[in-house]
Amino acid sequence: MGFFTQLFGGKKKTSTGRATGQEAAPTQAASKPNGNARRGEFFDALSTEWDTMTRLNPAQEQQLAELIDRIGIPEGSVVVDAGCGTGVLYKYLAPRVGSKGRVFGIDISPKMISLAETKFGHDQRFHWHTASVERLIEEIAPEGIDRIICYSSFPHFDDQKGFLKIAAQALRPGGKLAIIHLGSSDEINGLHSDIKDSPVAQDTLPSIRDLSVMAQDVSLAVQTSQEEPGVYFFLGASLKRP
Numbered sequence: 001m002g003f004f005t006q007l008f009g010g011k012k013k014t015s016t017g018r019a020t021g022q023e024a025a026p027t028q029a030a031s032k033p034n035g036n037a038r039r040g041e042f043f044d045a046l047s048t049e050w051d052t053m054t055r056l057n058p059a060q061e062q063q064l065a066e067l068i069d070r071i072g073i074p075e076g077s078v079v080v081d082a083g084c085g086t087g088v089l090y091k092y093l094a095p096r097v098g099s100k101g102r103v104f105g106i107d108i109s110p111k112m113i114s115l116a117e118t119k120f121g122h123d124q125r126f127h128w129h130t131a132s133v134e135r136l137i138e139e140i141a142p143e144g145i146d147r148i149i150c151y152s153s154f155p156h157f158d159d160q161k162g163f164l165k166i167a168a169q170a171l172r173p174g175g176k177l178a179i180i181h182l183g184s185s186d187e188i189n190g191l192h193s194d195i196k197d198s199p200v201a202q203d204t205l206p207s208i209r210d211l212s213v214m215a216q217d218v219s220l221a222v223q224t225s226q227e228e229p230g231v232y233f234f235l236g237a238s239l240k241r242p
Contacts, residue, residue, distance in 0.1 A: 036108050036132065039156055039203075047111035050086050054152075060182060067233055068092045068149075070224065071178045073101075077146040081105040082133045083153020087116035087126075093149075094123065101125055104140055106133050108156075133157065134166050141170035150179045155188060155203040164236075165218040171238040177220060181205065181232040188232070208234060 056064065068089075073079060075098030081089050084105035093103050103126045107113050110130045117128045129136055134157075137148065148167050150157075157163045167177045181188055185205040206214070208227035211234055215222055220236035227233075 036158065039108055047086065047109060047115055050112065050115070051088075054085070054088060056182075063182060063231070064151075064180075065092060067178075067180050067231075068096070070233070071147060071149065071176060071235060073097060073147055076100045077102075078140070078144060079103045080133075080137055080140065080145055080148045082137070082148055082150045083107055083156065084116060084128070085109070085112050085152075087120050087128070089149065089151055090116075090120050090123075090126065094125070097125060099125075102127065104129065104136065106131055106136050108132070134159075134163055137166055137170045144172040144175075145170050146172055146175050148175075148177045150177075152181055154179045154181075155205045160206065161214045161218065164215055164220060168215075168218045168220045168236075168238060171240070173238060173240040173242040175238040175240075176223070177215075177234075177236045179211065179232070179234040182230060184227050184229055184232055187229065205232065208232060 073093070073096040075096075077097050079093060079097060079101065081093065081103055084107050087105060097103060105113070105116055105126060105128045107116075107130060113128045113130045120126050120128075133153075137145065148171065154160065154163075164177070171177065185207050188205045208225045212222045212225050215234070215236045219239050221239055222234075223237050224233060224235040
């Protein structure tokens with residue numbers, strides 16, 4: 001806890017993984033200058049402490065499990081965990097995808113991916129990649145993607161609307177995109193803005209209304225949108241016909 005407090009300026013640790021706070025959100029820009037290299041270094045530096053920093057209490061674990069259930073992941077699904085970190089969602093996804101499902105975990109931090117491979121490399125259903133989320137989704141897309149999940153990662157995408165467009169194109173008919181935080185956009189953005197002189201200081205989460213507008217602009221149907229203190233949940237569906 002001391003490490004988290006020192007790094008993030010005394011803000012209360014919550015379950016969002018890559019952040020929460022209590023202050024007003026800055027205006028969201030759909031795209032921003034490329035900072036993936038610096039972000040990768042930033043999260044590399046946090047990698048060995050990440051599991052401790054982002055550990056959930058039992059109530060938060062239950063909350064996250066219920067949000068994952070709301071996505072609806074059929075057995076045998078091909079799932080992309082976009083911004084997977086050290087594999088935080090492994091225990092939630094492993095029992096849901098079934099024996100024939102596959103999960104592609106993607107992150108810009110090589111050290112995060114290395115830790116995920118160390119912990120979960122025994123499970124051949126899971127594939128871990130250090131890469132641009134957008135590029136790898138496009139590579140996987142020809143074989144079909146059923147679910148794309150961004151848990152505590154969407155603020156760190158350079159071109160958020162561009163990502164939504166790529167996701168909409170990559171999903172199979174009936175496929176879904178979920179964006180999840182255990183914190184509102186105000187909470188997430190308040191913390192990020194307080195991490196001065198860091199590559200995440202201007203990484204912002206749009207309000208759920210703004211996100212819904214962006215999704216509709218790229219032909220994602222909004223199935224669920226919820227934002228309140230302690231929870232941010234968006235579920236968009238592909239408009240492709242079988």
